Structures are given as structure tokens and as C-alpha cells.
Amino acid sequence: MRRFRMLALGASVLALVVSACSTGGGSSPSASTAKPKVIVGSANFPESILVGEIYAQALEAKGFSVDRKLNIGARSLTNAALKSGQINLMPEYIGSDAAELKATPSGDPQKTWDALKAALDPLGMTVLNFAPGADQNGFAVRKETADKFTLKTMTDAAAVANQLKWGLPPECITNPSCGKALKDAYGIDVTKVQWVKLAPCSAAIAVALNTSKVDVAELCTTQADIVRFNFVLLQDDKQSQSADNMAPVLRKDLAAAGGAELTDTLNAVSAKLTTDALTQMGVKVSVNKEKVENVAKQFLQDNSLT
Template sequence: MRRMPAVLLALTATLALSACGGGDPLDADEGAGDTPSGGTTDDSGETEGGASSGDVGSVVVGSANFPENELLAEIYAAALSDQGVEVSTTLNIGSRETYMAGLEDGSIDLIPEYTGGLATFLNPEITATSSEEVLQEAQDNLPEGLQLLEISEAEDKDALVVTSETAEELGLTSIADLEGQAGDLVLGGPPEFETRPNGVAGLAEVYGVEFGQFRSLAAGSNLTVQALANGQVDAANIFTTDPAIEENDFVVLEDPESLFAAQNIVPLISSEVVNPTVEDALNAVSRALTTDNLTEMMVQVVSEGQDPAEVAREFVDANL
């Protein structure tokens, strides 16, 4: 995602098709509202570089195709709705490569993002690892018309995870311990992990770790957990807030070289729909989210099978 790769334009059609399977149609009106933060208003009441002054506007909230992102999208939607914003949702769009096209063409306005993943997508040569530096990297490379609001302390990082049995057998505590041993092992992860710079290529470049085989699995799904628990893969890319890690006594391998950068949750939004009401509502969400309460909500959604929209509503009612 440096200056939005040309391939994203081609993916716009894919976004439109995939959206048919979940959420509301991608035809909600562009938001109109009060003067956005950083914008200027002329005598006619129109805001340069943002929404027009007037009502609180409308926002189409999207999500990636894994449970946590859907939950976060529902939290954003509930918080905005409580402030009088007209909200519709388009959930489970797909990977970052797909939903960024929707943000650029205006079919969605807002999505929960992760600073490290976004920054790396925009600039594969990123070297920053701290929350502040990673956020700045992402902001510096955002496509025109998009902006990041306040980041949350809540963080959900990519991690390389093994079973406790594998960790004990191979003497693994760190990703570095896999060097020289990974050639006989199968790595599982979402399809994009095989090609992203902080995925398979990064493991080889940063740690000298090259797995014998990569098995493509759905991001954030129970299939990944089951494949690891059943021995179909020997290591897996699992998000750190996934309750399955504790429930299965999995071992998260340390990342001493910071291959996986800081991954603070942050609203990524079209500047066209930003106004004080929208900004205040989303920043309030960011201030309320923590890694601990996000993990607790993921237990409700993933382990207990509760409706993400209901879990989101409970969170917003209790915290905002």
C-alpha cells in the first residue's frame, strides 16, 4: 500500500462481489456533517477536504473477513449510531488488499485497521516497530482522501504459534529457534501471509527461517486453530487476542527482531465523512478499547458463539 498499487483498482470488482454475501449493500450515501477536524469552511458552509456542515451525516462501516474485525466494525457502528449518525455495515469484505479498494472508490467509508499491518502494506520497507513510529509511517503513506483517527492502546498482533508439545520437542521459545528446523515443518496461515513482507518472506529474511511447506487457511478462523491442534500444520499465524491460544495451551513464539510491528487498532476513514460528531465517537471507542477487554469480547464471540453485534452493543453501552 505505498501509493495504492495499481492492482487495487482491479480488486474493486472483487469487493463488490464479495460484499453481496454479508452486510448492507455498498450504496449508502456519502456522509455530510459538521466541519471536520483540520478542515476549513467557506461562506457557503461547504468544507474543503471534508464533509459539509449540517447534519451528522452517514457512514458505511466495513470489516475484513475475520471475527475480531467484524466485532470492531460493529462497535464503531453502534457508537456512531448512538450519536445520530446514519450507519450501514458491509462486513466480511475480504483481506486488506480488497477492502482498501472499497475505501478508495467510496463504497465503504470506515474500517477498523491495525497500524503495523497497514503501514507494512503501504510501505513494505518499513523499519519502525514502536506504536508511535508505526502510526507515523502509516499516516505518511496513506492514499489521498483517507485518514487515521486516534489509535487505541488495544493491540492485536500477528504471531507465530506452536503447540506446547512442539515447543518442548524442538526447544522453541523464539521464532529464531526455528532456524535450521523449519525445513521439516508445515506453516499455516491466511493466503496473504505467504506473500506479505512480514509473512513467509520476512521469516526468511529476518530470521533465516524457511518452512518446508505453507498451507493456506482462513484468517482468524477456527480452521487454523484446528489444523494446529490436530497436527495438520506445525506452526501457524494466529492473532494474539485469539482465545484459542490460552484454551489450547498454545505457545506464542517471541519475536526479538520485531518482524511483527506494533498493531494498535485504529479507525481508517474517508476524509469525506469526517466531522466532529464522527471523530469524537470513534476516538471515544479508541480510548475505551484495551487488549484485555478486546480479548474478553473475543471469548464471547469465538468461544461462546455470541452475536458480534450484541457483544458490541454491550461494550458501547458499558463504556461510552
Template sequence: MAFSILKAAGAFALMALSATTTLAQTDPLGAAPAARTDKTTIIVGSADFPESQLLATIYAKALAAKGIKTDTKLNIGSREVYMPALLDGSIDLLPEYAGATLSYLDKNATAHSPEDVAKALKAALPAGVSMLTPSQAQDSDGVAVTRATAEKYKLKTIADLAPVASQLVLGGPPEWKTRKEGIIGLKELYGLEFKSFKSLDVGGPLTLSALVNDQVQAANLFSTDPAIADNKLVILEDVKNLFPAQNIVPVIAKAKVSDVVTKTLDAVSAALTTDDLIVMNGRLANHDSFDVVADEWLAKHKLN
């Protein structure tokens, strides 16, 4: 296990070097890490999709309500960019998805249940990085099709795609090309060879539009997306457990962990539900701001 931790830490360090240029080009983090002089502020980062940005906003506001100085660096990018940023000190805290983070750190991970994933993730985190208590709330990856496509090909599970995948275009984020929870896993575990792959956004409006308009016939969407029900889409059952449990979990630099931080974020995790995520994502889709949605959720649970 120690070897895997060292290996993960080494991988983080190598990616941090290559990520520095990306961060500077997109400027989501502002100045280079060396220019950071304020060691007391907790900088909360997020991935490049609304739910992650909302959760980061909730974390920051909950901590601020306890007198902790916070700042946010939202919309950083994919895990391949924001994880090295956490390691090099550009950010201190971010909301993560347990199963996806585990797979990122350990390509050979086989854990699937929430308990097993949490245990394996805790062991896989590199030195200097810690995880707090995972929430029961999950936002799981899924392969979605329209109801028409499901009926045409009699699709109920991902395995049902095997005879027809060569006729279908798969859509998903660019990272799906190289992730186990993407094209690699769909091929290795399910034997799926799609006609082609179309790079879209992270389960967002581009993906939804492409799927609904038949530009792609299968796509990566997430279980907390209200658009699934609104558009009567079908999430195919993952009968071979390609996608591990994706409980929301705060991942934080160990140097920024304190009793107050732990109790505050654990309270957020305890209150958060999958249904909350679906409702809040719906509000974001209707153009409510992150601040408004976060403030109202925190007030409802008496966390601000």
C-alpha cells in the same frame, strides 16, 4: 515522502480497478460505487474475520448513538479488497491494524514501535484518507506452535525454527504467500524455508484445527485469540521484529471526518483494551452475536 504518498495512492487506484470485479462477485458492498447516492451515511466496512467485524459494529453503533446515520458492510475480504473500496467510496470507515496497514502501503517500512508506526502510517496514507487516534489495544500477528512441537524442537523464538523449518508445514491465510509479514519476511529476516505452506483462514477455526491436529506444525494466529490459552499453544517470540505494532486505529475518508465523528471514535479507542478484545473474541467463539457483544461493551463504557 510526497513521492511515497503518490505511489501509494496510485497503487490504491490500480487495485481499485481490479477489486471492482471481486466486490461484484462476492457482493459484500452491494451496488457499484456509482450507484451510491446517499452521501450522509457513514458506511463502516470490515475485513473477513470476527474481530474486525465486531470492531466495525462497535464503531457504527457508537456513531449512531451520537445521531450519525450509519450502515455496515461486514466481511468484505482481505486488505487487498477493502482498502481499494475505501478509496473508491464504497465504504467510508473501517477498523485497521496500524502495522499491517503501514506495510501494505509502504513495503519498505521499518517502523516497529506503536509511536513510530502511527507516525509512518499517517504519512503513508493516500490523499482523501485519514486516520484517527490509535487505541492502546493491539492484536498482533504471531507464529504459533503446539506445546508438544515447542518441546520437541526446543522452540521459544521464531529464530529457533531455522534448523527444523524444512520439516514443518506452515499454515496461514492465503495473503501470507505474498506479504512481508508472512512467508516473505520469514524467509528474508529469519531465513526460514518451510516444507510447504497450507492456505487456511485468517487465524480462525480452520487454522486452529489444522494446528491442533498436526496438519500444520506452525501457524499464523493473533495475540487476542482466546484459543491460544485454551489450547495451551505457544506464540514464538518475534526477536527480529518482523511483526510491527498492531494498534487498532480507525481509518476514514477525510470527507466524513467531523468533530463529532472524531470525538466519538477517539473515545472508543481510548476505552478499548487488548484484554477487552480477548474477552469479546471468546464470546464470539461461543456464538454470541456481534450486536450483543458490541452493545454490552458500549454500555459498559457509557458510549451508547
């Protein structure tokens, strides 16, 4: 399940201007009013805010009027906002949202998406195509470690697990997505390897990996530190972690009113949101301190989505 980052982000997170869309050019007032108003929300961390802004700009380019209610808060708050109609669209992580709604996520993104869709249906909501990009629990090594042991996958790491020092969550032994998942999928017994207790997806665990205090670290798969320190993210080749691919979750009434133009636009965005694209944009926002609006605009332009 996706965990919130502990990466230092400076004095404040991000402030986004709520703006109305102007159809401009040759669009007629009747054409504008024929389209439903989109109210995009997001969770309160940079990646969710960024993808929410990408959705907003992509839809504005198609003539939709878009309001932004980004940086709302935790999933319990965003789901409540969707149910009440305070927002009608937001980026989600399929595994985490499925678990929140008491569905059962798995390492298979299609099965996880199916479970989420079924859980959303009675709530008057639905989910569109999931992106290839996922922000989920993963394991990374330094490049020299990957080269030394020829590590590309977690299966490779399992073969030399006892020669590596692992950076793992303090509760790893009792956490099903950590100790049990590693044992069941890869035969890695965390009680028999060297490991250091470190918060996953944190700045501290990334620094520990970079300074060789650990050799393997549990990071989030789009964590900016992976690019910043040139880590090698190991492929979870046996799908030990719940799939947390990104996907647009929206109210059914919006999907019906927006029709194919709305859903096709959002699906086209999702198709371009790879794990690498999310990571690179995360570096721009969280490390380089570029404006979310500018990063979103550049992504859409680079992928011919506007």
C-alpha cells in the same frame, strides 16, 4: 500483513441491521442535525464487522446518526467505497492498509501509522489513533511446550528452534514475512528446521498444533483458536512482522464536520481494543455464535464507553 481467517463460521457470516439513530431524551432536532451522518463500513470478516459495529454504537451513544454498510468485501472494495463517499469510516489494520496504498509498513506501529497517514492524506482520508490490539502474523505454542522450554518470546523459541517442529506457510522460504523475517530477526533458518506446510491462520494449522503434529504454528494474533485451545502466543520481541494494529480510517470531511466529539469517541474506543479484548470477542462471535450487536454493546458497557 493480515490474512483472512479460514476458521469455520457456520452457514453464514453475520447479518447486521442497518438502523438509524434516535437522539431521544432532551436532545433537540437542531442538535441532531448539527452532527454529520456517519456511514460505517467494514471488510467481509467477523473481526472487522465487529469493530465496525463497536464504532457505530459508540457514536450513536454520542448522538450521531449512523448508517451501517458492513461486510463490504476486500480492501480494494472498502478503499474504493471510502474514496467515493459510499462510506466515510471503517476499521482498518495499519500495516495491511499501508501496504495496499504502496506505503512501507514495519514492525514498529508508530512508524507504520505514520506511513499510512501520509499515504491517506492525498486521498482525502486520515487515520486516528491506533489501538494497542493488533491482528497480525504471530507464532503460538502449546502450553506444555512453553513450560518445557520456558518460552515467552520468539527469541526464546529461536534458542531451541531445532528441537521444535514448525507449522509454516507452504511459501515460507520465499515469503519475506516468513523465512526472511525469521532469519533476519531471530537467526531461524527454516531450511534447517523441521517444518510442516500448513496455511497460516487456518483451522487446520490450529488443529495440527493442538494435536501435537507441530510444536509452533503461525497464527493470527487475535485468532479465536488461541483461546479455544489455550495456546501461548509468543511475543515478537524483535518486531519481525509488520504491525497490524487496528485504527479508524475516515474521510477528512467527516473528521472536520464531526470535530473533537467524533474523533475523541473513536480514539477512546481504540484505547480499549487490546489484542486480548479482540481475541475474546472473536471467540464470542465465531465460536459461541453470539450476535455481533450484543458483543459490541457489552464491550462498550464494560469499558464505560456508553
